[in-house]
Amino acid sequence: MDKSKVDLIAENLITIHPLLYKSILKPMRTQNSITPGGMFVMGSLKRHGVLSMSDIGKCLSMPKPHVTGIVDRLIEVGYVERQNDPDDRRVINISMTDKGLTNFESIKKSASKTLKSKLLLLGDAELDTLTVASQQVREILLTILSKK
Amino acid sequence: MDKSKVDLIAENLITIHPLLYKSILKPMRTQNSITPGGMFVMGSLKRHGVLSMSDIGKCLSMPKPHVTGIVDRLIEVGYVERQNDPDDRRVINISMTDKGLTNFESIKKSASKTLKSKLLLLGDAELDTLTVASQQVREILLTILSKK
DNA sequence: CCAATTAGTTATACTTTTGTAACCATTATT
DNA sequence: AATAATGGTTACAAAAGTATAACTAATTGG
Numbered sequence: 001m002d003k004s005k006v007d008l009i010a011e012n013l014i015t016i017h018p019l020l021y022k023s024i025l026k027p028m029r030t031q032n033s034i035t036p037g038g039m040f041v042m043g044s045l046k047r048h049g050v051l052s053m054s055d056i057g058k059c060l061s062m063p064k065p066h067v068t069g070i071v072d073r074l075i076e077v078g079y080v081e082r083q084n085d086p087d088d089r090r091v092i093n094i095s096m097t098d099k100g101l102t103n104f105e106s107i108k109k110s111a112s113k114t115l116k117s118k119l120l121l122l123g124d125a126e127l128d129t130l131t132v133a134s135q136q137v138r139e140i141l142l143t144i145l146s147k148k
Numbered sequence: 149m150d151k152s153k154v155d156l157i158a159e160n161l162i163t164i165h166p167l168l169y170k171s172i173l174k175p176m177r178t179q180n181s182i183t184p185g186g187m188f189v190m191g192s193l194k195r196h197g198v199l200s201m202s203d204i205g206k207c208l209s210m211p212k213p214h215v216t217g218i219v220d221r222l223i224e225v226g227y228v229e230r231q232n233d234p235d236d237r238r239v240i241n242i243s244m245t246d247k248g249l250t251n252f253e254s255i256k257k258s259a260s261k262t263l264k265s266k267l268l269l270l271g272d273a274e275l276d277t278l279t280v281a282s283q284q285v286r287e288i289l290l291t292i293l294s295k296k
Numbered sequence: 297c298c299a300a301t302t303a304g305t306t307a308t309a310c311t312t313t314t315g316t317a318a319c320c321a322t323t324a325t326t
Numbered sequence: 327a328a329t330a331a332t333g334g335t336t337a338c339a340a341a342a343g344t345a346t347a348a349c350t351a352a353t354t355g356g
Contacts, residue, residue: 005279006267010260012282017172018188018208019293020165026209029314035342040166053304060166061174063345068305070342090303090352112158118292119154130288131153133281134160140278144266145167177344183312202333211315216335218312238322238333 023118028111033077034103037062037070042079042096042104047146050095052085059146079103171266176259181225182251185210185218190227190244190252195294198243200233207294227251 025036037060044059045051051059057067071094074080079100085091096104122130173184185208192207193199199207205215219242222228227248233239244252270278 012286017168133284136281138160141167
């Protein structure tokens with residue numbers, strides 16, 4: 001195994017992270033009423049479908065009480081809903097509502113507005129490169145980092 | 149200009165962000181005494197060299213009072229230092245100390261430990277792909293998102 | 297059946313982040 | 327010289343994240 005490649009990848013990702021943090025999370029906070037935690041929860045639901053409270057916590061490395069609070073707020077605005085699990089009465093399954101799905105997409109759209117305006121500054125070659133590269137990073141990271 | 153490519157890139161980056169958030173920021177918080185904001189500030193200093201308080205705020209889209217607080221804590225632990233600007237007595241320039249540089253690297257190392265352990269699960273082909281792709285994403289994003 | 301475990305909530309406390317307004321010192325403008 | 331603008335700090339407030347303990351309800355394992 002090539003340790004140096006892993007080191008380089010980690011260094012790259014650590015550099016990328018604050019750039020995305022600033023370009024995505026900050027606009028998301030200021031332009032919408034939803035909290036970053038709420039967006040993370042909805043992202044997990046979008047990817048995995050229905051999730052129990054505990055599953056959400058595992059997905060996001062969040063303590064359960066934190067999940068409770070975030071889901072409470074998402075229910076208040078009607079973005080997700082609770083459903084009792086027929087097989088285990090302790091379990092509460094969370095799923096997105098149509099309203100949640102719609103708003104999730106529109107929030108992402110508005111949050112990435114600034115980001116997109118800067119992407120438009122790129123030349124065709126860089127745009128092509130970034131299209132492929134970001135897709136590859138996304139897919140590979142999803143396989144190793146997005147386990148329920 | 150190809151709007152669909154920009155949309156795809158934005159979607160990819162928005163998907164990547166929470167994965168990095170969970171894999172990098174969370175371990176960083178739990179394993180070290182430093183705050184995410186402190187790491188962001190040190191990252192900016194590492195990249196740009198000496199920065200004024202206002203420059204740091206612009207770099208990270210942070211209000212100035214927040215920068216003051218973060219820098220205060222970084223000074224307490226000896227990671228950065230203040231220097232008066234000889235050309236403008238209002239300006240206070242911040243630079244990293246040797247201790248700060250050393251610890252910055254070791255914190256990054258420990259924060260990426262979990263991440264690296266998961267990267268090692270990848271096959272050679274994926275590892276190669278990710279090495280190139282993450283490097284490309286990093287470099288292109290730096291050119292458009294990392295302006296002082 | 298009883299003890300141990302698991303799922304989820306409630307309560308509490310603390311830290312970090314975010315935002316704003318007021319303030320002082322210095323520089324730039326006119 | 328007076329005014330405006332800039333750089334930075336102080337003070338304050340509110341929202342969000344983080345963490346832990348205690349608790350109820352339900353399931354599992356002996």
